[in-house]
Amino acid sequence: MRAPEIRKWLAIGTGIGIEIGSRDLYVSIARVRPQGTDLLGVLSIDRFTERPAAEWGSEYAEFLKERAAGHLAATVLLPRDEVIVRQLSMPGVSDRDLPQAIAYQIDGLHPYREEDAVFDYARLDSGPNILVGITRREVVDRYAALFAEAGIRVARFTFSAAVIYSAIRLYTTPPEGFLAIERRAAELEAYGESPSRPLFSATFEIPAEPFAERARAMALAELRLPAETETAAIQNVLPQPRTMPDGLDLSAAALPYATALAAACPWFSVPLNLLPPALRAASSRLMYVPTVVLVALLALSAGALAAYSAYMDRSYLNELRTEVARMEPEARKPMQMDQAIETARRRTALLDNFRRRTRADLDALNELTRVVAPPAWASGVEINRDSIRMYGEAPQAPPLLRLIDHSPLFEGSEFTMPLAKVQGGETFGIRARREGAPK
Numbered sequence: 001m002r003a004p005e006i007r008k009w010l011a012i013g014t015g016i017g018i019e020i021g022s023r024d025l026y027v028s029i030a031r032v033r034p035q036g037t038d039l040l041g042v043l044s045i046d047r048f049t050e051r052p053a054a055e056w057g058s059e060y061a062e063f064l065k066e067r068a069a070g071h072l073a074a075t076v077l078l079p080r081d082e083v084i085v086r087q088l089s090m091p092g093v094s095d096r097d098l099p100q101a102i103a104y105q106i107d108g109l110h111p112y113r114e115e116d117a118v119f120d121y122a123r124l125d126s127g128p129n130i131l132v133g134i135t136r137r138e139v140v141d142r143y144a145a146l147f148a149e150a151g152i153r154v155a156r157f158t159f160s161a162a163v164i165y166s167a168i169r170l171y172t173t174p175p176e177g178f179l180a181i182e183r184r185a186a187e188l189e190a191y192g193e194s195p196s197r198p199l200f201s202a203t204f205e206i207p208a209e210p211f212a213e214r215a216r217a218m219a220l221a222e223l224r225l226p227a228e229t230e231t232a233a234i235q236n237v238l239p240q241p242r243t244m245p246d247g248l249d250l251s252a253a254a255l256p257y258a259t260a261l262a263a264a265c266p267w268f269s270v271p272l273n274l275l276p277p278a279l280r281a282a283s284s285r286l287m288y289v290p291t292v293v294l295v296a297l298l299a300l301s302a303g304a305l306a307a308y309s310a311y312m313d314r315s316y317l318n319e320l321r322t323e324v325a326r327m328e329p330e331a332r333k334p335m336q337m338d339q340a341i342e343t344a345r346r347r348t349a350l351l352d353n354f355r356r357r358t359r360a361d362l363d364a365l366n367e368l369t370r371v372v373a374p375p376a377w378a379s380g381v382e383i384n385r386d387s388i389r390m391y392g393e394a395p396q397a398p399p400l401l402r403l404i405d406h407s408p409l410f411e412g413s414e415f416t417m418p419l420a421k422v423q424g425g426e427t428f429g430i431r432a433r434r435e436g437a438p439k
Contacts, residue, residue, distance in 0.1 A: 006298075007268060008171050009034045012290050015266075016064070016074040017163070017259025018152075020143065023047055027060065028253050029069050030241070030260035032170065037261060039244035040067050042253045049146075057150030073155035073281040075163075075263035076143065077255055078274065080189060083159040084110050084134040085201045088121075091128040098123075102132065110134045122270045124165070129198045133159050133272050144279050153281035155263070157274040160255055161201035164191050166269035167238050167258040174237065177225050181216070182234040182254060188215050191234060194223040196412070221398050222414065234258075357385075364388060364434060367409045372400065375425070389416065390430045397428035409435050 011032050019026040025045040031038045043063045045056045064070045086109045093101050102121050109132060110117050119134040140157060147154050160182075168174045179192035179200075192200045200223050204215035220229055235254035239261065244250065250257065262269040273280070361383055368390060372378050376394035388410065394400060397419050404413040413432035420427045 007169075010294055011170055011265055011268065012294075013264035013266075014040075014069060014072060015260045015263025016069060016072050017077065017256040017261070017263055018074050019077040019256040019259060020079050022079070023049070025056070026253060026256045027063065027074075028256035028260040029064075029067055030257060030264055032261060032264040036242040037170075037239050039241040039248070039250075039253070039257060039260075040069070041245060042248060042256070053146060053149035054151070057152060060150065060152055072263075073153040075156045075158060075259050076147070076154050076275075077163065077259045078135060078139065078143070078157055078159055080160055080203050082135055082139045083274075085159060085161050086132040086134065087197075087199055088130040088132060089128050090130055093128070095123075098130070102130070106132075106134075112136055118274050118276075120272045120274055122162075122272050124198055124270070127198070131162065131165070131199060131270060131272065133162065133274060135274055140274055140276070144275065148279075154275060154279070155273075155281050156266075158259070158262070158272050159274075160189065160258075161191060161199060162270040162272045163255070163258045163262040164201075164234065164238075165193075165199055167261040170239055170261055170265060170268060177223065177229070178237065179216070179219055179223060179225065179229060179231045180234045180237045181219075181231050183212070188212055189234075190215065190219040192219060192223045192225070194225050196224040197222060218398070218419070221401060364409055367407055371403045371407055376400070385434075387431060387433050391428070393422060393425050393427050395425040397426040400428065400430060404430065404432050411435055 011034055014029065014031045017028045017030070023046070025048045027043040027045065029040040029042075031040055041063065043060065045059060048056050061070070064072070088102075088105065090098070090101055098121075106117070106119060107114065110119070112134075116137050117134055118137050118140050119132060121130050121132040123129070124131055143157070144154070164180075174193060177192075177194040179190060182189040182191075188204045190200070190202050190204065194200070200219065202219065202222075204212075204218075216231060217227065220227055233251055233254070235250045235257070238254065238258055241250070241257075364383055365381070368378070368381060368388065372390070372392065372394070376392065378390050378392035380389075380391040382389040397415075401413045401415070404410050410432040413430055416429040416431045
C-alpha cells in the first residue's frame with residue numbers, strides 16, 4: 001500500500017481552528033474521516049477585544065456544546081503580520097543536531113531582542129528544508145492570557161503557512177508548482193510551492209487592483225514559476241468538505257477550516273507550536289483510540305510479513321559474517337593504502353583551492369559589475385565562499401534575478417527584502433549561490 005493511501009485510512013479525528021482577525025475571531029470545527037472531511041460549523045465572534053472575555057467565551061462554549069466538541073482543545077492561528085516565517089535548507093543535518101543548528105542562525109532571522117523572541121521549527125516532509133516561525137513573546141502572552149480569561153482551552157499557536165501545508169497533504173500530494181491567494185480588504189496573502197521553493201508565504205498590501213497583479217507577479221518570481229501560471233483561491237487547494245453549513249461561502253472560512261483540519265490530525269501536520277509547553281491544553285485521548293487500533297493492526301501485519309523470512313535471513317547473515325571475518329585482514333591492506341592516497345590528494349587539493357580563491361572572487365565581482373549595468377547600481381556587495389549578497393537600486397529590480405541566474409557564476413537568486421519604490425527606480429536586496437556551492 002502506498003504512503004498516500006495509508007495516510008488516507010489513518011486520517012481520523014475532529015479539530016477546532018480559530019483565526020485571530022483584526023477585529024473578530026473566526027472559529028471552525030472540522031471532522032476528518034478516510035472518506036472525506038465535514039465542516040461541522042463556523043462561528044464569528046465580533047469585536048472580541050472590545051468585549052468582556054467571559055461574554056464571548058460563553059458564546060464559544062455554547063457553540064462547542066451544540067456540536068459535542070467541548071472536550072477538544074483549539075489550534076489558534078496567530079495574525080500573519082505578527083509572525084515572521086522563514087525557511088532554511090540544512091542538508092546533512094540530523095534531527096539530533098538540528099536544535100543547535102537552528103539556535104546558531106535564529107538571531108539573524110528576526111529583528112527582536114533575544115529575550116523577546118519566541119520561535120519553533122519543523123522539517124518539511126523529512127527533507128533538508130526547515131520551516132521556522134518567529135513571533136514576539138508579548139504577542140504570545142497577550143493572546144494566551146486573553147483565551148485563558150475567556151475559558152478557551154488552547155493546544156497550539158501556529159500560523160497560516162504551516163496549516164495550509166499540512167491540510168493540502170491530508171489525502172493527496174499537491175501539484176509540483178502552484179500559487180494560491182487569499183484576499184481580505186486591502187491585504188493579500190499568497191501561499192505557493194515549487195521545485196525551487198518548497199514553501200512560500202507572504203502578505204502584500206494592495207490599495208488598488210494593479211497592485212494585486214504586481215503582488216501576484218512577485219510571488220511567481222519568488223517561486224520561479226512561469227508568469228502565465230494560473231492562481232487559485234486558497235479554499236480551492238484545500239480538501240473540499242462533503243458537508244458544511246447551508247449558505248456558507250468557504251472562502252470566508254478557508255484559513256480557520258485549514259486550521260481545524262491540521263488540529264484534527266496533528267500526527268500528519270507540521271508540528272510547529274509557538275505556545276509555551278506549560279500553557280498547552282490536551283484534547284481527550286479517546287479520540288485517538290481508532291487511530292491506535294489501526295496502527296496496531298498495521299504493525300501486526302508488518303510483523304507477520306517480516307517474521308516469514310526472518311530465520312533464513314539470520315542464517316544467511318551468520319554465514320556472511322564468518323566469510324567477512326576471514327577476509328578482513330587481507331581487505332584491510334588496500335584500504336589503508338587508499339586512505340593514505342586520499343589524505344595526500346585532499347592536502348594537494350586544499351592547497352590548489354587556496355590559490356584559486358582570490359581569482360574566483362575577482363571573477364565573481366567582475367561578473368556582478370557586468371550584470372548590474374547602469375543605470376542600475378549597487379550600494380553594497382558581500383562575497384562569501386558559497387554565496388553573494390548585493391544591495392542597490394535599479395529602474396526595474398525583478399529582471400535582475402533572471403540576469404543573475406543566467407550568469408555561469410551564480411544560481412538560485414532571490415530577493416532578501418521587499419522591493420521599495422524610490423525616485424527613478426526600486427531598491428533591492430538580492431542573495432544568490434555561487435555556482436558549485438552546496439545546494
